[in-house]
Amino acid sequence: MPRFSTMLAAAALAATLAATPAAAQNSGWYIGGGAGQSKADFETGDFAGLATGTYSVDDSDVGLRFFGGYRVTPNWGFEFSAATFGRFKHRYDNGGSVAVYNYDASALTAALTAHLPLGGGVSANGRAGLALTAANLSLAVDNGTATPRYCDNDWWYDDCTSVKSNLYWGLGLQFDINPSWGIRLDYDNYGTAGDQYESGRADIEQWSLNVLYNF
Numbered sequence: 001m002p003r004f005s006t007m008l009a010a011a012a013l014a015a016t017l018a019a020t021p022a023a024a025q026n027s028g029w030y031i032g033g034g035a036g037q038s039k040a041d042f043e044t045g046d047f048a049g050l051a052t053g054t055y056s057v058d059d060s061d062v063g064l065r066f067f068g069g070y071r072v073t074p075n076w077g078f079e080f081s082a083a084t085f086g087r088f089k090h091r092y093d094n095g096g097s098v099a100v101y102n103y104d105a106s107a108l109t110a111a112l113t114a115h116l117p118l119g120g121g122v123s124a125n126g127r128a129g130l131a132l133t134a135a136n137l138s139l140a141v142d143n144g145t146a147t148p149r150y151c152d153n154d155w156w157y158d159d160c161t162s163v164k165s166n167l168y169w170g171l172g173l174q175f176d177i178n179p180s181w182g183i184r185l186d187y188d189n190y191g192t193a194g195d196q197y198e199s200g201r202a203d204i205e206q207w208s209l210n211v212l213y214n215f
Contacts, residue, residue: 050148
């Protein structure tokens, strides 16, 4: 079942996109970036049989996010972003001897944006578009029982890397310090990254605190 926070965020996105703007904000280019917590909800069955032992996974880590966009009007625009989600570790403990697989993921996004001023230099925004995700599974520690997957090489990326496109959406709450600088708290949902038979699949979301500069 979807997490309550995800359902609440989806409802807030719909409200943001549908609401009538209460006040105008400046249009033009902006850039930003920051860091926050990434969360991966893994399809654990995709990782069965990779080693012998009791299975566990570190499903959260610190990630980075960078973005840039343009407000075509005070309330509508577009935004591009790049995000890394840190490293998630899959562990197989065989009586104290542990095998570890690293799961690395990242994404590029392109989205339409809606901006809703709330007053007092505070505004909400919503984003909806496409994400290109990449996920890689690699053996970091072998306890003698690991059986890494065989993955065919592709011409431009490594073994056991899955690249796919997903629907993407996000929400943000922004506080403008002055006309040039602002702070934005963002939630972004990147859909399902990875492939069942190569990297394994995970639903990935990220909270990030960002600094924003308006040109």
